[in-house]
Amino acid sequence: MTYVPYFDAASSAPLHPVARQALLAALDEGWADPARLYREGRRARLLLDAAREAAADAVGVRPDELTFTSSGTRALHDGIAGALAGRRRAGRHLVHSAVEHSAVLHAAAAHEAAGGTVAEVPVDRAGRVAPGAYAAALRAAPGPTALACLQSANHEVGTRQPVAETAAECAEAGVPLLVDAAQSLAFGPVPGDWSLLTASAHKWGGPSGVGLLAVRKGVRFAPQGPADERESGRAPGFENIPAVVAAAASLRAVREEAAAEAERLRELVDRIRTRVPRLVPDVEVVGDPERRLPHLVTFSCLYVDGEALLHELDRAGFSVSSGSSCTSGTLTPSHVLRAMGVLSEGNVRVSLPLGTAEEDVERFLAVLPDVVRGVRGRLGAPERAEEATAASAGSASGDSGVSAGPGGSAGPGAGGPGDEEAEVVVDSLGKLCPIPVIELAKVIGEVPVGGLVTVLADDEAARLDIPAWCAMRGHAYEGERPADRGTAYRVRRRA
Amino acid sequence: MTYVPYFDAASSAPLHPVARQALLAALDEGWADPARLYREGRRARLLLDAAREAAADAVGVRPDELTFTSSGTRALHDGIAGALAGRRRAGRHLVHSAVEHSAVLHAAAAHEAAGGTVAEVPVDRAGRVAPGAYAAALRAAPGPTALACLQSANHEVGTRQPVAETAAECAEAGVPLLVDAAQSLAFGPVPGDWSLLTASAHKWGGPSGVGLLAVRKGVRFAPQGPADERESGRAPGFENIPAVVAAAASLRAVREEAAAEAERLRELVDRIRTRVPRLVPDVEVVGDPERRLPHLVTFSCLYVDGEALLHELDRAGFSVSSGSSCTSGTLTPSHVLRAMGVLSEGNVRVSLPLGTAEEDVERFLAVLPDVVRGVRGRLGAPERAEEATAASAGSASGDSGVSAGPGGSAGPGAGGPGDEEAEVVVDSLGKLCPIPVIELAKVIGEVPVGGLVTVLADDEAARLDIPAWCAMRGHAYEGERPADRGTAYRVRRRA
Numbered sequence: 001m002t003y004v005p006y007f008d009a010a011s012s013a014p015l016h017p018v019a020r021q022a023l024l025a026a027l028d029e030g031w032a033d034p035a036r037l038y039r040e041g042r043r044a045r046l047l048l049d050a051a052r053e054a055a056a057d058a059v060g061v062r063p064d065e066l067t068f069t070s071s072g073t074r075a076l077h078d079g080i081a082g083a084l085a086g087r088r089r090a091g092r093h094l095v096h097s098a099v100e101h102s103a104v105l106h107a108a109a110a111h112e113a114a115g116g117t118v119a120e121v122p123v124d125r126a127g128r129v130a131p132g133a134y135a136a137a138l139r140a141a142p143g144p145t146a147l148a149c150l151q152s153a154n155h156e157v158g159t160r161q162p163v164a165e166t167a168a169e170c171a172e173a174g175v176p177l178l179v180d181a182a183q184s185l186a187f188g189p190v191p192g193d194w195s196l197l198t199a200s201a202h203k204w205g206g207p208s209g210v211g212l213l214a215v216r217k218g219v220r221f222a223p224q225g226p227a228d229e230r231e232s233g234r235a236p237g238f239e240n241i242p243a244v245v246a247a248a249a250s251l252r253a254v255r256e257e258a259a260a261e262a263e264r265l266r267e268l269v270d271r272i273r274t275r276v277p278r279l280v281p282d283v284e285v286v287g288d289p290e291r292r293l294p295h296l297v298t299f300s301c302l303y304v305d306g307e308a309l310l311h312e313l314d315r316a317g318f319s320v321s322s323g324s325s326c327t328s329g330t331l332t333p334s335h336v337l338r339a340m341g342v343l344s345e346g347n348v349r350v351s352l353p354l355g356t357a358e359e360d361v362e363r364f365l366a367v368l369p370d371v372v373r374g375v376r377g378r379l380g381a382p383e384r385a386e387e388a389t390a391a392s393a394g395s396a397s398g399d400s401g402v403s404a405g406p407g408g409s410a411g412p413g414a415g416g417p418g419d420e421e422a423e424v425v426v427d428s429l430g431k432l433c434p435i436p437v438i439e440l441a442k443v444i445g446e447v448p449v450g451g452l453v454t455v456l457a458d459d460e461a462a463r464l465d466i467p468a469w470c471a472m473r474g475h476a477y478e479g480e481r482p483a484d485r486g487t488a489y490r491v492r493r494r495a
Numbered sequence: 496m497t498y499v500p501y502f503d504a505a506s507s508a509p510l511h512p513v514a515r516q517a518l519l520a521a522l523d524e525g526w527a528d529p530a531r532l533y534r535e536g537r538r539a540r541l542l543l544d545a546a547r548e549a550a551a552d553a554v555g556v557r558p559d560e561l562t563f564t565s566s567g568t569r570a571l572h573d574g575i576a577g578a579l580a581g582r583r584r585a586g587r588h589l590v591h592s593a594v595e596h597s598a599v600l601h602a603a604a605a606h607e608a609a610g611g612t613v614a615e616v617p618v619d620r621a622g623r624v625a626p627g628a629y630a631a632a633l634r635a636a637p638g639p640t641a642l643a644c645l646q647s648a649n650h651e652v653g654t655r656q657p658v659a660e661t662a663a664e665c666a667e668a669g670v671p672l673l674v675d676a677a678q679s680l681a682f683g684p685v686p687g688d689w690s691l692l693t694a695s696a697h698k699w700g701g702p703s704g705v706g707l708l709a710v711r712k713g714v715r716f717a718p719q720g721p722a723d724e725r726e727s728g729r730a731p732g733f734e735n736i737p738a739v740v741a742a743a744a745s746l747r748a749v750r751e752e753a754a755a756e757a758e759r760l761r762e763l764v765d766r767i768r769t770r771v772p773r774l775v776p777d778v779e780v781v782g783d784p785e786r787r788l789p790h791l792v793t794f795s796c797l798y799v800d801g802e803a804l805l806h807e808l809d810r811a812g813f814s815v816s817s818g819s820s821c822t823s824g825t826l827t828p829s830h831v832l833r834a835m836g837v838l839s840e841g842n843v844r845v846s847l848p849l850g851t852a853e854e855d856v857e858r859f860l861a862v863l864p865d866v867v868r869g870v871r872g873r874l875g876a877p878e879r880a881e882e883a884t885a886a887s888a889g890s891a892s893g894d895s896g897v898s899a900g901p902g903g904s905a906g907p908g909a910g911g912p913g914d915e916e917a918e919v920v921v922d923s924l925g926k927l928c929p930i931p932v933i934e935l936a937k938v939i940g941e942v943p944v945g946g947l948v949t950v951l952a953d954d955e956a957a958r959l960d961i962p963a964w965c966a967m968r969g970h971a972y973e974g975e976r977p978a979d980r981g982t983a984y985r986v987r988r989r990a
Binding site for chain 1: 510523526565566568601602605722738805814
């Protein structure tokens with residue numbers, strides 16, 4: 001394992017030494033077809049059976065309830081499809097939280113495209129599903145619900161979900177619950193009376209190419225796609241035994257370490273949660289402060305471009321990820337941040353691998369303020385003082401297409417009809433996050449308290465970040481309207 | 496690589512030293528998410544891109560035409576589904592040969608279950624598709640054909656298929672051809688103007704967990720199942736970069752070795768093809784003697800139980816596989832042997848890994864006769880001499896339920912109505928391969944030349960092996976009829 005500060009364990013963890021060791025041994029013993037009766041096949045079968053027992057024990061199921069898939073994504077895709085098909089006679093409705101992994105959302109979209117129905121359970125500003133929310137969603141369903149899905153903990157903000165309570169609600173309603181345990185399995189088994197569970201080995205330091213799909217006895221399950229005799233018919237293709245052996249061995253090893261490491265990592269994360277808002281102005285730390293994964297923290301920095309921030313942190317030696325738009329090849333901010341209603345610009349997720357050195361976290365905290373200041377400077381972001389006064393309005397309107405006066409230049413859709421109040425319109429069309437918010441901040445001082453600023457923007461992040469900026473700054477967000485081009489966002493100055 | 500005589504390379508080859516070395520290196524460099532922009536992600540991306548270039552070069556496609564899947568089975572399942580969906584507006588008919596890998600048959604069955612139509616192209620007694628056969632199948636199709644599938648070489652008998660000719664026939668008809676190259680890719684690229692190609696790394700000494708799916712530009716392809724952004728949307732789930740790197744490196748290494756090894760292995764296989772029928776009585780060597788894979792040979796031994804034969808060969812130190820019934824957890828003989836119309840009992844497939852030592856092949860040839868003799872002895876199989884005379888009829892009918900005379904005891908379905916000729920009925924109901932054929936052989940001497948033996952059997956292998964026995968022995972097979980229980984097979988003594 002490398003101790004260079006890699007802070008994106010939630011994306012993929014470096015291979016654990018135990019995984020490496022087990023993989024090497026199993027490469028020599030586990031390459032043959034375990035369905036064959038000759039010695040190489042029998043050896044492979046023994047390894048596969050032992051790995052299944054160890055992994056099942058760590059998950060808390062029987063070995064015959066556990067299938068090895070080729071990835072966590074495949075476990076989710078195939079687990080959801082199989083559970084929905086198994087319950088097809090009961091109904092075609094699927095319920096999941098708004099902050100599930102994209103693999104769940106994609107499986108849900110495929111289900112809808114095939115004629116099924118889907119409902120999303122909302123989360124609070126901390127990213128958490130309320131106890132009782134699934135019970136309510138099941139009651140409100142258009143018909144009997146075939147399957148409910150809930151992650152054990154969120155992959156972007158670390159918030160733990162009320163899985164045991166939700167499982168009880170689902171059991172009460174006779175609906176199976178599938179738990180995506182990808183982020184939490186390293187830290188312990190998932191409690192409660194859930195029906196199906198998925199996970200991914202490379203998240204706990206196991207090798208790539210191994211997912212887990214547990215289906216408890218008595219749960220109706222009908223594998224979809226072409227038949228295949230391997231892995232109880234639930235995961236087609238030749239078994240990847242060396243990787244499976246390494247996955248099981250490292251899960252066991254990581255569990256033992258995690259018992260001690262969890263508290264240490266939790267304390268390191270608490271430092272980041274507490275000190276980043278003190279060190280860096282205009283930061284929102286997101287996710288539940290208590291009911292959370294020990295090793296993961298997420299915050300968003302106003303007036304910062306997520307991609308530039310990641311790039312600068314990478315140059316400073318820190319590998320982190322971001323839910324901001326433009327950082328993942330898409331132009332939309334993360335659906336998790338959107339569902340939470342929190343700021344998405346300048347978003348940073350720090351997830352510490354087991355063994356992270358304290359001094360690396362301290363160095364991160366030492367480096368971050370300058371990095372953020374540098375990005376903000378290059379983007380021409382306003383200083384706090386500047387926003388508050390109209391004095392700087394002239395400089396702020398440099399190339400930001402600001403026009404003042406009633407109605408402005410925004411066309412019929414933007415200013416409300418017959419609305420004669422003081423208004424400034426900012427044309428941020430064609431500009432990407434965080435520019436629309438920066439331009440809004442620069443002109444807010446131009447209108448009197450009680451006056452209106454309308455921002456025209458076509459960047460998707462504006463929909464999330466303008467209301468979030470208003471909440472952080474104490475201004476009133478008055479909603480959006482479609483404009484001739486893009487969307488008009490209306491903000492009333494309150495201070 | 497181990498040089499203990501493992502003779503089942505067509506099932507899975509031991510990990511090649513180059514694969515092992517590449518895997519070890521890539522475990523340290525390739526565990527991160529290649530979609531990330533930080534240094535670990537960029538390193539992973541570089542490895543993935545280099546592996547794709549190397550593998551694409553070996554396949555003969557452009558890198559952007561090649562997708563890494565999690566197995567050869569997944570490549571076939573998803574490749575067939577994607578190609579069928581991409582051509583859905585053209586038609587819903589699928590054409591494949593009768594001797595494709597079961598993954599193709601399973602994908603075809605899923606297509607039929609979803610409302611599509613499927614046609615099988617027959618093969619000759621050598622397991623080979625006739626040139627022109629696909630053109631004929633496309634002409635005979637109930638509507639426009641969406642996709643045709645043909646293996647480059649058969650996995651059970653080694654026969655090479657006329658891929659280039661078939662690709663030309665398909666191109667002429669405007670139908671894409673998918674080639675399953677799993678068995679041949681180690682020995683060279685697949686010639687011809689095919690549209691899609693699949694393969695599996697563990698067949699060439701690469702690691703488990705890697706398949707290839709090539710889709711040439713211009714081929715309509717619509718990936719099925721939930722969306723996923725990885726691997727051009729064609730293979731969901733986190734990339735298995737260490738395994739992919741090892742797969743590409745070993746394919747290149749194996750190709751270089753194969754150029755020299757192919758001739759040596761071909762000569763070793765020729766020894767087996769030539770000498771087994773001399774060393775062991777009542778053996779049928781199957782598969783095309785010339786147009787074949789260099790390293791693979793299959794033969795079937797009359798009056799032998801495939802599972803017992805495999806077990807005895809394993810005890811003697813040889814790992815081989817079998818297409819006989821009862822050896823793979825199913826009670827039906829291999830669909831390949833069935834489609835060829837050859838004997839399935841006592842079936843042995845020998846497939847030599849690169850580097851197989853000559854003395855191991857010689858030792859196999861030295862051991863085989865005694866092993867077969869032992870199995871035959873325990874089953875009470877007839878000697879050649881015994882069959883030919885009626886003298887041994889008494890002993891043969893010991894517990895084999897033989898009854899003589901017109902009509903026999905087989906019930907109305909067995910003997911033909913009003914059929915007063917000399918007939919013996921053998922009741923082999925409830926007995927598994929090779930017992931029905933052994934019992935037939937033991938009583939054939941009881942009827943005069945021109946007389947009839949009816950075998951009542953409910954073992955699926957009898958349907959294939961009784962006609963095959965007749966062909967080997969020069970008797971006339973007169974067809975089957977449903978009986979009260981099982982099936983009545985009618986054999987007329989000719990010599």
